[in-house]
Amino acid sequence: METKVIFYILAAAIFGASVLAVSCRQAVHAALYFIVSLLGLAGLFFLLGAPLLAALEVILYAGAIMMLLLFVIMMLHTDRRDRELYRPPFWTVPVLLSLLCGAALVMLLARWPQAAELLPSAFFSPGQFGQVLFSRYWLAVELVSLLLFVALVGALYFGGREIKAARLQPGEGGDS
Amino acid sequence: MIVPFGHVLALGVLLFLTGACGAMVRRELIMVLIGVEVMLNAAVLVFVAAALHWGQVDGQIFALFIIAVAAAEVAVGLALVLAARNRTGAASRDQFSSLRG
């Protein structure tokens, strides 16, 4: 019974934090709200029987990715406010479409018998997880590592160019 | 855990649509990236819930892959944002249209 309550509280928190993250004017605030949402998601993962993912969510997402994002935001220090954000014509169409989508999906879920089934209280240990990961999905793991490597090279390539450009033009470099 | 499967999926739907709205409404590239991250997290949530529902660990593995891909995407995306910012001084996404057909 408590888990049920915890789930709904977490769900509400995640949703609220996400909405704030998406609609907040200041980029730094938005990133922080998003981190809140991520932490809530990590808790949810734990509830859903995925402790390893919960840990990874905190370490990787909230810890690494969002820190990178925050650093970049501070580097760009976009203090320019998004003034057109709240003008109706700009957001009406996406929001309306989203509502339509949401209504359709929810209606679909309501008609789906399996959606009404209660989730079991199962638990996948990190050992189980690792065994399946490295036995059945070893190729995918290699591919993902390759992808990360390529992303690293790409980021270095663009970043390297930035450094070179910054050296050539001291006035307007990467720190502007 | 006695929550209905549908409720978790509904949360995923809500998160996904919130992210989509954010990616569409915001103009700064950073904010677009955050919107996309929200959408990815919704997908991760749905995968994890599905893993639990059918009692198979594969869903969680895919959630892990999605996190890895998100990391790669953010790395490259941020590098691009920096490069674009340094080249044109612009951060609004509609100012980058030189790749149009």
Add this chain to the structure above:
Amino acid sequence: MPTLLSFLLLLPLAGAVLQLCCHRLLPRRLLEVCACLAIGLSCLMAILAFVLSRGRTSSFALYQWIRVADFQASISILYDPAAAVMALMVTFVALLIHVYSVAFMAADKDYGRYFCYLNLFVFNMLVIVLAGDLLFLFLGWEGVGFCSYALIGFWYKENANCLAGGKAFILTRIGDVALLIALAIFLASGAGFSLSEVNHAAPALPPGRITLIGFLLLIAAAGKSAQLPLSVWLPDAMAGPTPVSALIHAATMVTAGVYLLIRLFPVLSLSPAAMTAVAAAGALTALYGAASALAQTDIKRVLAYSTISQVGYMVLGVGGGAIDAALFHLLCHACYKALLFLGAGCLIMACNDEHDIRRLGPGLRRRYPLLFWPFLLAIASLAGIPLTAGFFSKGSILAAAFGSQAAFPLLWWLLGSFTAYLTALYSFRLLYLVFFTSDHGKAGKRRPLPLTMTAVLWPLAVLALLGGLINLPLGTDSGWLTGFLQIAEEGRNHRVPELALGLLDALLALGGLGTAHLLFGRGRVREAIPGRALADFCRQGFGLDRLYQLLFAGPYRAVAAFLWQGVDVSLVDALLLLPGRFLSAAGGRCRLWATGRLTTSLHGFLLGVSLMLILVTLKIYGLW
């Protein structure tokens, strides 16, 4: 014999092909020699064939090119006496004109094209002359039309020349269509296309059809030979180089129509109505040409109208039933008219492209005696001064008209005789104005003439003087040409008082000379025709050009303009443009989706996703 005739026919074609293919590769001198040599050898073949055949007819097929069921057309040759004489004349005159052209075109860089067309022209004329098959003849007929078009518009950089070429092409095309219809009627009547068969089968055809064919042939000949309804192209054809005019007028183009009538005379003679129409067309054209020539001031236009008039005589001869007289006049006319044109070319060249006979200037007679004497002989022959070739040939035609079977023979004879007087008048007007102006005026700059240009005049002059010998009527015997042509004598009207007619002709010619002397002698320059309006009327060729402009070209242009502006632009094009405009507008709208703006793409993406989801939902709920 077949070999000889094939060479006679194909040598000019070979020359044309050589000019066409090699005129960039070979030196100019060699090309000119080749062009002349092709015609010269052809002329040699014509002489050999003439000597060897001794008046026998030979016909053979070179190649059968169409054979469908019982219809067949072949490239065949019918070499009868008329063809023999014609081939001889065509190749000989063409040879002289080629030699003359070498000097005349010396300053022109486009000699390759010129000689190519010239050789091709002669080839096509020889096809007409020698063809034993009507379809083959028609090929040559069209080829002649094309070559005349190409050569009249030879100096294509001036628009007037191109227009003149186009005019010649279109007007002769009317005649070509008539000939084509006549051929179709022959085919439909089962007569086939072979000349001998057609002439053989003609009496079996119904008379109405024969008359129709006769009129069609008359139109065809009128188109090619510039006879009255279709005569207006010839004066404008002067836009071409002068040797080309000589070739068109003397040897190749305008004689083709008369020759066609001679070739198909057995068919034509079966219809009295058609014969009368031919005689009328000839006589009226003769008068028309002579009257118009009297008022012209451009030397080449005088000669052009004179050609129309003289060819009218030939047609009158055919209409009068005397094809020997027509052919006789054709040969004599070829000689003196070629000479006149070549002489006119010399004059124009000598006076620096001056065409106006009143301004050619004094002193030409003393300065160019080698030019003056042949010109004088040719003028005398044209005027029909007694004992020249023109006198005999014109006399025989007038005699034929007098005794012809056609309706109103006396009327045609009277018209012809009056024309003879006018002919003498205008020819000597030309001579007086050009060569006998007073020597006091200032003489323009004169250029020396190349020897080749004056030398070729002399053989023609001799023929113009003595050509009458080939058909000299001695006593009651008919002349050599008539005998050679093997004309049946029994149909001939022997009650014609030939001696009296001849005397009358002589008197008329001399009267014309006297009148001309009175009017233009001692360097006087004045109008030959009394009354300014009448003179202008004659100068413009009886206003035929304007009439056709009014009757055909004007309405045609109006209809064309209406079809263009009214129908094509505002109806057809608009209808076609309507979907185009719609698509373009729709495209403009669609373009908004492809601006490359990320926002637009994302909107589209979300729209698509929601549409799909809604559809799936509706499907699941059974609402759709």
